[in-house]
Amino acid sequence: MTRRTRTTLTALAFLMPNFVGFCVFMLWPVVFSFGVAFTNWTLIRTVPLQFVGLENFIEMFSSDDFWLYFINTGYLMLGMPFAIAGSLFLAIVLSQKIKGTVVFRTLFYLPTFTAGVALFILWKKLYNPQFGPINVLLQEVFGLSAEQTPSWLSSTRNVFALAVEQVGIDPAQFGLGARDAIIIMGIWVAVGGANMLLYLAGIANIPRDLYEASEIDGAGVWGKFRHVTWPQLAPTTFFIVVMSFIGGLQGGFEQARVMTEGGPAGTTTTLAYYIYTKAFEEFQIGYASAVAWVLFTIIFAITLVNWRFGSRYVNY
Numbered sequence: 001m002t003r004r005t006r007t008t009l010t011a012l013a014f015l016m017p018n019f020v021g022f023c024v025f026m027l028w029p030v031v032f033s034f035g036v037a038f039t040n041w042t043l044i045r046t047v048p049l050q051f052v053g054l055e056n057f058i059e060m061f062s063s064d065d066f067w068l069y070f071i072n073t074g075y076l077m078l079g080m081p082f083a084i085a086g087s088l089f090l091a092i093v094l095s096q097k098i099k100g101t102v103v104f105r106t107l108f109y110l111p112t113f114t115a116g117v118a119l120f121i122l123w124k125k126l127y128n129p130q131f132g133p134i135n136v137l138l139q140e141v142f143g144l145s146a147e148q149t150p151s152w153l154s155s156t157r158n159v160f161a162l163a164v165e166q167v168g169i170d171p172a173q174f175g176l177g178a179r180d181a182i183i184i185m186g187i188w189v190a191v192g193g194a195n196m197l198l199y200l201a202g203i204a205n206i207p208r209d210l211y212e213a214s215e216i217d218g219a220g221v222w223g224k225f226r227h228v229t230w231p232q233l234a235p236t237t238f239f240i241v242v243m244s245f246i247g248g249l250q251g252g253f254e255q256a257r258v259m260t261e262g263g264p265a266g267t268t269t270t271l272a273y274y275i276y277t278k279a280f281e282e283f284q285i286g287y288a289s290a291v292a293w294v295l296f297t298i299i300f301a302i303t304l305v306n307w308r309f310g311s312r313y314v315n316y
Helices: 003-036 055-061 064-094 101-113 116-126 133-142 178-191 194-204 208-216 221-232 234-250 253-260 271-280 285-313
Strands: none
Touching: 003 285, 055 285, 064 101, 064 178, 064 194, 064 234, 064 271, 101 178, 101 194, 116 178, 116 253, 178 194, 178 253, 194 234, 208 221, 221 234, 234 285, 253 271, 271 285
């Protein structure tokens, strides 16, 4: 046995546990779920397992529930631009040579360390329409009565006046409700999270010479941001946008499960939570697998579009 062969076998021996774990716990479930998506498999033993072809997909696309929950998923992603902009602003402020910036960076990043369930329970209390601090503050600052403040997590209202339990617009639904509450909470959590750290790292890698040259040319604060900071952060922003789209399309389960249980009237049920309810509450494993693969296809397609058209503006 040659030395090269021994080296290769040693490397394979170290890689094998990880490879086997990947195949058993990731690759096989993915392949298995693809096959299940074309069956009527349920956890109810009285229903015989049958191959149904595209029946699950046809039922899904003809179901109002699927499209409503798809709209909910997109609605909850509306806070993404504000979260990214907030992270960038915070990173720029905290990148300045100001006393105490390390402390402030730590404080802003602390919510990321908090367990998701604990954080959602806290915000559920904050949004309480009777004695929650948010409504109490609105009453004190703006002089509103208890009836004039939003009901938040128990309200189906929304800023786009989307109708309840059907695809359409209903002017009576205009206002602030559960979906908007989750968006506000999401922005608060995301602003000081991983995106802020990525922007801080990106700003730290910008050559100081570029700022000095822009100052010589007479650029002010806005000019330096527009012509130096923002172009140099293009790769970081591109990565954050792609990952935010993926996370947004996959997200919404924990918030719905802990804070609203998908309500009121399904307004906070996302596609991820829809998959959970179909699989583990209604026991329709085949149908849930079909929804999961459609969600994967949507994520894959949007990622390809982002990569195709977004990467052209990135200078690596």
